[in-house]
Amino acid sequence: xxxxxxxxxxxxxxxxxxxxxxTVSRVINRSSKVGEAxxxxxxxxxxxxxxxxxxxxxGLAGGRSYLLGLIYDNPDAFFIDEAQRxxxxxxxxxxxxxxxxxxxxxxxxxSEVVGSVKRTKLDGVIVLPPLSEDxxxxxxxAQQKVPYVRLAAIALDTSDRVVVSNERSxxxxxxxxxxxxxxxxxxxxxxxxxxxxxxxRLEGFTDALERLGCALRExxxxxxxxxxxxxIECARALLAKPEPPTAIFASNDDMAAGxxxxxxxxxLSVPRDLSVAGFDDSALATRIRPTLTTIRRPVRAMARLxxxxxxxxxxxxxDDARVGVLLEPDLIIRDSTRPLE
Numbered sequence: 001x002x003x004x005x006x007x008x009x010x011x012x013x014x015x016x017x018x019x020x021x022x023t024v025s026r027v028i029n030r031s032s033k034v035g036e037a038x039x040x041x042x043x044x045x046x047x048x049x050x051x052x053x054x055x056x057x058x059g060l061a062g063g064r065s066y067l068l069g070l071i072y073d074n075p076d077a078f079f080i081d082e083a084q085r086x087x088x089x090x091x092x093x094x095x096x097x098x099x100x101x102x103x104x105x106x107x108x109x110x111s112e113v114v115g116s117v118k119r120t121k122l123d124g125v126i127v128l129p130p131l132s133e134d135x136x137x138x139x140x141x142a143q144q145k146v147p148y149v150r151l152a153a154i155a156l157d158t159s160d161r162v163v164v165s166n167e168r169s170x171x172x173x174x175x176x177x178x179x180x181x182x183x184x185x186x187x188x189x190x191x192x193x194x195x196x197x198x199x200x201r202l203e204g205f206t207d208a209l210e211r212l213g214c215a216l217r218e219x220x221x222x223x224x225x226x227x228x229x230x231x232i233e234c235a236r237a238l239l240a241k242p243e244p245p246t247a248i249f250a251s252n253d254d255m256a257a258g259x260x261x262x263x264x265x266x267x268l269s270v271p272r273d274l275s276v277a278g279f280d281d282s283a284l285a286t287r288i289r290p291t292l293t294t295i296r297r298p299v300r301a302m303a304r305l306x307x308x309x310x311x312x313x314x315x316x317x318x319d320d321a322r323v324g325v326l327l328e329p330d331l332i333i334r335d336s337t338r339p340l341e
Contacts, residue, residue, distance in 0.1 A: 008049040008337045009135040016049075017042045023133035028095070066096050068310060069117060069125035073103040076226065076252075078282035079299055083128055083151070086303025094311055096123075103131060108321050109141045117128035117146050124148060124310045126303070132156070133196045147313050149306040151299075153197040160313055160321035163306045167197065167279075168204030170329035171249075174277055175208035177293075177331060180246050182212050182340035183275060187245030189224045189231060189255050201279065220245055222257045231258020239266055239274075246274065246340055252318045256292055260336065275337040281330075297329045 026034045027042040124147035132150035145234030153167045191198035209216045222234035228304045250256035264272050281296035312320035
């Protein structure tokens, strides 16, 4: 098909195949009500015409909307963008559409989410952290028989309903790396208290340092909010100590950037006087100077896996929906860390 030709339709495929529009829709929808010979003939025409199914066409046979929802209450624009790109890539491949649903913290959050799903006739939803950590929300979705998959820092659900980033092992690798560089006075900037990611990262980092014989002191822990501004404030508190840390691990890149900002303001050189590391490997990590040593969380891959799980569940391929739960982040070493002199 040339660029100037209109896209093929179900009617085009039906005419060339000698079958009805409904039969074509059933083939696209993977219905068992089509014989194998007919399925092969129709699929051959679909391939020849480079036809890409859309939600309306597939809905003729399946009685479904072919709409997936992406639900979040996370202010991290990088995380949202990566997740959205991952889900969209699967939707394009498999003929689904994506509806974005940002949420705010309200007393009627659960009813708003469930009501929105019903109004827009979503087939299922993918929920991002920290909202994905709220068991009451998923109780409400389950009660309304809304299929879902959640992204999380720990296996909070059955294997067909969750995709996990192994953040404990990732921060343990960071702890080992900083100790290998010779650092013993290590500062830590946490995320918001109450989030599961905050707990997983802090406990993973603390446990690793204890195994290495280099316990993380309580006075070397500062509580942040996953924001640049909170990284600035936490760094001021840590670096004002009589014996300040020689390295600071901030549990996301925005806060790590705030630490670098404060260190520079105080006349310290990063990494000569202070090694700094972050978590996420957001676009910011390579835009600041020095470039940031960090942990790359595979958000796009997690979102792709979540979308594939959800679609497999919707299409009755329950064994496929259970495959793949845990993804491993990677330690990315750049210019903001160096051996202690």
